[in-house]
Amino acid sequence: MSDFLFGAATSAHQVEGDNRFSDWWDFEKRVLSRKKIRSGKASNHWELFEEDFKLAKELGHNCFRFSIEWAKIEPQEGQIDFDAINHYKEVLESLKEKNITPIVTLFHFSLPKWFAQKGGFLNKKNLHIFVDYAKFITDELKQYLEYVITINEPVVYSYQSYLQGKWPPQKKKYLLYKKVLRNLAKVHIKTYHVLKNRNPKLKISIAKNNQVFEPARKGSPMDNLLVKYFEYDWNHQFLNRIRKCLDFIGLNYYFYRAVKFTSSLSKKFYQFPYPTCRKTDMDWEVYPKGIYLMTKDLWKKYKLPIIITENGVADSKDKLRESMIKETLQWLFKAKKEGVDIRGYLHWSLIDNFEWDSGFSAEFGLIKVDYENFARSIRPSALVYKDLIKKYSSK
Ligand code: GAL
Numbered sequence: 001m002s003d004f005l006f007g008a009a010t011s012a013h014q015v016e017g018d019n020r021f022s023d024w025w026d027f028e029k030r031v032l033s034r035k036k037i038r039s040g041k042a043s044n045h046w047e048l049f050e051e052d053f054k055l056a057k058e059l060g061h062n063c064f065r066f067s068i069e070w071a072k073i074e075p076q077e078g079q080i081d082f083d084a085i086n087h088y089k090e091v092l093e094s095l096k097e098k099n100i101t102p103i104v105t106l107f108h109f110s111l112p113k114w115f116a117q118k119g120g121f122l123n124k125k126n127l128h129i130f131v132d133y134a135k136f137i138t139d140e141l142k143q144y145l146e147y148v149i150t151i152n153e154p155v156v157y158s159y160q161s162y163l164q165g166k167w168p169p170q171k172k173k174y175l176l177y178k179k180v181l182r183n184l185a186k187v188h189i190k191t192y193h194v195l196k197n198r199n200p201k202l203k204i205s206i207a208k209n210n211q212v213f214e215p216a217r218k219g220s221p222m223d224n225l226l227v228k229y230f231e232y233d234w235n236h237q238f239l240n241r242i243r244k245c246l247d248f249i250g251l252n253y254y255f256y257r258a259v260k261f262t263s264s265l266s267k268k269f270y271q272f273p274y275p276t277c278r279k280t281d282m283d284w285e286v287y288p289k290g291i292y293l294m295t296k297d298l299w300k301k302y303k304l305p306i307i308i309t310e311n312g313v314a315d316s317k318d319k320l321r322e323s324m325i326k327e328t329l330q331w332l333f334k335a336k337k338e339g340v341d342i343r344g345y346l347h348w349s350l351i352d353n354f355e356w357d358s359g360f361s362a363e364f365g366l367i368k369v370d371y372e373n374f375a376r377s378i379r380p381s382a383l384v385y386k387d388l389i390k391k392y393s394s395k
Contacts, residue, residue: 005101005344006389007061008366009310010045011108011152012069014353017041022071023116024109027168037359043351044374049091051376055367056350057098059382060389064095065309065346067105067152068141070133071112085140092144103250103309103346104145105207106134106191108152109167109356116169121180122162127187134191139198148202149250149309150191153209154184154238166357185241192245206242207250207309210235210298212290216260226259236301243302248343250309253294256287281314282355282362288327292335299340306341308332312348314355314362321366321381329388333395347385351376 013019017040028038045052056064072084095102107130111120118126138145151157160167163177171177192204213230215223239249278286295306311328315321329345336342352365360371366382369375 002393002395004342004393005063005103005307005346006393007056007063007065007100007344007346008350009065009103009346009348010350010353011067011105011110012072013039013042013067013108013110014349014355015043015045015066015351016069016072017044017046019069019071019110021075021113022069022110023113023120023168025071026113026116027170031170032357032359035359037357039354041374042354043369043371045351045353046087048374048376050094052351052367053094053098053100055376055378056100059366059378060386061100061350063101063103063344063346064350065103065105065149066091067108067149068137069110070107070115070137071110073137074112074133077112077114080136085137088141089144092141096144101146102144103147103149103307104141105149105152106130106137107150109157120169121183121187122176124183124186127183127190130187131190131194135194135198138195138202142199145199146201146203147307148195148204149207150188150204151184152207153252154181154188154206155234156209158184181238182241185238188242189245192242203247205246205248205250205307206238207252208235208239209252209254210294211253211255211257212287212293213257213259216258220261222261223259226261230257230259235297239298239302246302246304248305248307249298249302250307251294251298252310252348253291253308254284254311256285256290278320280320281316282358284314286313286320286324288324288331290331291328292331295332295335295340295342296338299335304341305343307344307346308342309346310348311345312364314364316363318379318381321379322384325381325385325388329392333392 013024019025068088074080092102158177158180162171162180165172195202213227215227217223298306313320313324349364351367352363352369355362368377368379
């Protein structure tokens with residue numbers, strides 16, 4: 001039996017529900033509720049985790065990535081909620097009983113409101129607060145932990161929150177975006193050293209969203225130049241900063257972009273048209289070969305083991321998911337065969353969930369959630385994934 005990690009991923013705010021001490025809860029109340037978007041009970045995974053893990057087991061998963069919600073552990077600064085810690089111990093115990101390896105994320109987009117009010121990761125003085133929290137929570141859960149992701153998608157987080165103004169704290173300043181990124185790199189490095197000192201066996205990384213950029217017009221020098229710029233700026237700059245503090249690379253792969261330089265004098269001097277035709281419910285392009293290109297590229301540059309920490313499609317009718325998983329695994333195992341050290345594949349997501357500012361409209365789950373009564377039902381593609389897990393695990 002191979003020890004390749006196969007499974008799915010979630011994040012606390014998106015599935016658990018009742019995250020009332022977080023900055024997101026507050027943001028939803030103030031802003032998103034105008035569009036009737038509130039996370040509320042989310043997928044009620046807080047209460048139904050046992051059922052969800054039984055289903056994961058039934059579907060052949062041996063790994064599960066999830067995040068621990070800091071706002072639930074420390075709802076007010078300095079006040080620890082030990083019931084919440086016990087909850088996560090039960091979660092980890094349940095996974096252990098089922099022989100499902102946990103990969104635990106410490107920061108997946110949502111923050112305690114009190115931390116956000118102090119300026120979050122924009123304020124350098126706050127970084128040690130996160131490091132102390134990370135030390136505390138990983139000590140508490142020590143007996144269960146092997147894999148830790150410090151930060152989920154730092155570039156996406158900073159981009160949406162400090163440049164696009166879509167997520168809290170809704171800033172739109174390039175300099176702030178870059179500053180938060182520098183601080184997140186610092187906080188990762190510090191956390192890495194502190195956690196490794198206490199427990200050298202931990203395998204620590206971040207989950208990095210990397211994208212395939214291709215020139216819209218192959219022969220255009222400007223398109224090609226922009227591709228180089230995006231590859232550096234989006235895919236590699238952050239990883240370069242922290243490269244000495246990574247035990248593996250967590251890769252979240254979703255996007256394929258064609259890059260086109262336009263000479264208009266407007267602020268938008270480039271654009272991202274989608275060149276082919278398979279699109280998810282969120283209009284994202286499905287491009288399974290991208291996982292091959294991305295893993296080859298990461299291997300060439302960093303020579304570190306890779307775990308796919310997220311990859312999936314919003315597909316409420318379950319029309320694309322099956323072929324997408326099939327083709328993605330073909331490409332992934334081709335890269336593996338060619339020498340890339342790939343250790344796992346985690347599909348986003350185990351269950352339908354709250355897709356940030358898109359609310360519940362995007363359905364990413366291998367398992368469908370009926371939000372009227374929280375009933376779970378396995379989608380047909382999840383069974384295909386199950387067979388593929390069997391096939392690839394016996395190789
Ligand atoms: C990732 C993110 C997840 C989930 C997913 C699907 O960027 O880490 O939280 O939202 O995208 O959009």
